[in-house]
Amino acid sequence: MELSYEIRRSTKRKKLTITVERDRSVVVHAPANVSDGAVRQLVDKKRLWLFEKLQHEQKYQPLPHPPGKELVNGEAALYLGRAYRIELVDDSDGGIRFAGKFLIPRSHVRQRRQVLRQWYVERAREKILPRVCSQAHGLGVAFEQATINDSCYRWGSCTPGNNLHFNWRLIKAPMFVIDYVIVHELAHLIEANHTPRFWNIVRAQLTAMDRARDWLRDNGQRLEEDV
Structure with missing residues (x-):
């Protein structure tokens, strides 16, 4: 199976490394003087690991939420691992305040x-x-x-x-x-x-x-x- 990848070279880099980004792209980070052949060798060596990463279901599936939904009282937003309720407030001057919940001025809803x-x-x-x-x-x-x-x-x-x-x-x-x-x-x-x-x-x-x-x-x- 064909495996495509991008090579990013840097004069500051000393070692070859491979990363799999969350958009399924494979990136090889290489020193400037490393040959394409050496890069291919590393990719071939890591081929099984790369395919396992690329097939990771949860990490790469599309996000399920619909874009552009209305913001309403009672929705929640994450902060430091917990979901806190959103409350719309009649405050035309200030920005977002956090007090055990997110207080968002109605003027900022859009x-x-x-x-x-x-x-x-x-x-x-x-x-x-x-x-x-x-x-x-x-x-x-x-x-x-x-x-x-x-x-x-x-x-x-x-x-x-x-x-x-x-x-x-x-x-x-x-x-x-x-x-x-x-x-x-x-x-x-x-x-x-x-x-x-x-x-x-x-x-x-x-x-x-x-x-x-x-x-x-x-x-x-x-x-x-x-x-």
Whole structure:
């Protein structure tokens, strides 16, 4: 069976790695001087693993929710792993407030996705980025920069330049899941590939690793849903 993939080369990268994105695309990250033949060799070696990833039903099925539904009182939105009720309020000036529920001004209903997204992004910067520093200290590693981004296909990433990026949608997940994604990306600063050593590093830093992976497998699509 034919397997298509994209090669992304970088002068900063030292090792060949393969990732399967959530849109089913296969990406090979390669040092600039690695030949196409060496890339093909790695893809052939990982072919069985790649097909298993590509056939993962839950992770890659289309989202079930219909787009553009009306926002009404009583709907719920996720935050740190829990669903909180949405209440529309007569407040023409302020933005979204959170007080055990989401208080959204009626004037923002038409822009609900944008304003709620911005609220999530702000909370992600506020809560996730400090934990990156804390977990990095625990692992004894240093990174260049950590940012919150809008990646559609990855929860987190670690670049060859030791920059870390985290999907803002993670703020909807429980904190132990957020910590897992953080530690996962930080561990790549020690071990680039998903080797047994890599997983031992993650598990040693985060005892809830398996529980977090299970949670993402079962609930990852909920993080991607709009309100």
